[in-house]
Amino acid sequence: MSRTVIIEKPGGPEQLKLVNRDVGDPGPGEIRIRHKAVGLNFIDVYQRSGLYPLDLPHPLGMEAAGIVEAVGADVTHLKEGDRAAYAAMPPGAYSEARVMPAAQVCPLPDGVSFEEGAAVMLQGMTVEYLFHRTWPLEKGQRVLFHAAAGGVGLIACQWARSEGIELIGTAGTDEKCRLALNHGAAHCINYRSEDFVPAVQALTGGKGVDVVMDGVGKDTFDGSLDCLKPLGMMISFGNASGPVEPVSLLTLAAKGSLKVTRTTLFTFLADHERCQAMARHLFEKVQSGDVKVNIGQRWPLEEIAEAHRALEARETTGSTVITL
Numbered sequence: 001m002s003r004t005v006i007i008e009k010p011g012g013p014e015q016l017k018l019v020n021r022d023v024g025d026p027g028p029g030e031i032r033i034r035h036k037a038v039g040l041n042f043i044d045v046y047q048r049s050g051l052y053p054l055d056l057p058h059p060l061g062m063e064a065a066g067i068v069e070a071v072g073a074d075v076t077h078l079k080e081g082d083r084a085a086y087a088a089m090p091p092g093a094y095s096e097a098r099v100m101p102a103a104q105v106c107p108l109p110d111g112v113s114f115e116e117g118a119a120v121m122l123q124g125m126t127v128e129y130l131f132h133r134t135w136p137l138e139k140g141q142r143v144l145f146h147a148a149a150g151g152v153g154l155i156a157c158q159w160a161r162s163e164g165i166e167l168i169g170t171a172g173t174d175e176k177c178r179l180a181l182n183h184g185a186a187h188c189i190n191y192r193s194e195d196f197v198p199a200v201q202a203l204t205g206g207k208g209v210d211v212v213m214d215g216v217g218k219d220t221f222d223g224s225l226d227c228l229k230p231l232g233m234m235i236s237f238g239n240a241s242g243p244v245e246p247v248s249l250l251t252l253a254a255k256g257s258l259k260v261t262r263t264t265l266f267t268f269l270a271d272h273e274r275c276q277a278m279a280r281h282l283f284e285k286v287q288s289g290d291v292k293v294n295i296g297q298r299w300p301l302e303e304i305a306e307a308h309r310a311l312e313a314r315e316t317t318g319s320t321v322i323t324l
């Protein structure tokens with residue numbers, strides 16, 4: 001049996017229910033993993049609220065680290081007893097143990113703790129594809145990165161510094177701005193006390209940035225287009241403030257032949273080899289010290305509703321770990 005958090009209908013944090021479930025044995029292409037730590041991510045909120053619909057009832061949670069307990073037929077990259085971590089579909093990581101497809105589960109290097117693995121896989125592989133697989137960023141280029149003191153944000157600040165990218169962050173309090181600056185942001189704008197569009201224009205001498213990486217969505221999308229250079233790249237990758245409204249292609253022409261993409265990590269992870277390579281690249285960054293995993297807060301599994309409430313209320317910084 002495994003204590004597991006499920007939802008039976010979409011809604012607020014009160015819909016998160018802790019139940020006991022049978023775990024079972026892995027079939028072909030699957031493993032059974034016993035979790036040591038679980039990661040909390042904003043996608044969990046979208047799945048809980050129904051913005052990203054699931055077939056219900058369904059367990060939640062997209063990220064964890066632990067020990068492989070059993071391996072099904074055809075799984076060759078993992079064996080019983082291995083330390084492992086993942087960011088993967090289907091949801092079900094809010095649990096003590098589970099059976100799941102093995103393809104997106106990755107070996108966890110000895111020097112990386114279970115808590116670090118659970119905190120960094122989803123947000124870290126997101127930064128990996130944003131910086132290396134979405135648009136060819138070059139040293140010296142400028143990126144505007146929203147919510148720079150969040151989970152993805154603090155990893156992005158450090159990653160940018162290590163690659164010679166000038167990252168202009170935004171964050172919701174002066175304290176969060178200081179945190180982003182301490183993690184490698186070149187500048188940080190408190191976008192709740194200051195309009196970030198003129199601030200970015202002033203910081204760039206009116207030129208604008210090469211790329212925007214926007215996980216905030218509705219509240220920042222339009223302003224972000226006004227921060228881009230002509231021919232600039234808008235990468236929209238989240239909806240923390242709500243989903244982005246439809247945008248006219250003519251707007252992109254009028255604002256300087258801009259490019260826009262809406263990415264999701266799971267497209268990049270769908271290929272097994274690419275997923276494993278992304279995880280190896282991330283762990284190289286962690287083990288070299290370029291990226292330090294910043295666990296801002298922890299909640300036990302039984303307090304998962306409180307963890308969701310705090311994440312949605314903008315009370316968290318860095319990554320959040322759910323303890324078992």
Ligand code: NDP
Binds near residue numbers: 150152170173263
């Ligand atoms: P964060 O830790 O960054 O938390 C979200 C942050 O967004 C908040 O702390 C807050 O920071 C900011 N925010 C701005 N407006 C709101 C609002 N109205 N409600 C709540 N938060 C708001 O979360 P994650 O690091 O887990 O994820 C960041 C974003 O990236 C999310 O949108 C997530 O879905 C997305 N994402 C997308 C992926 C993809 O591949 N598409 C993969 C991973 C994450 P502040 O107070 O500083 O404004």
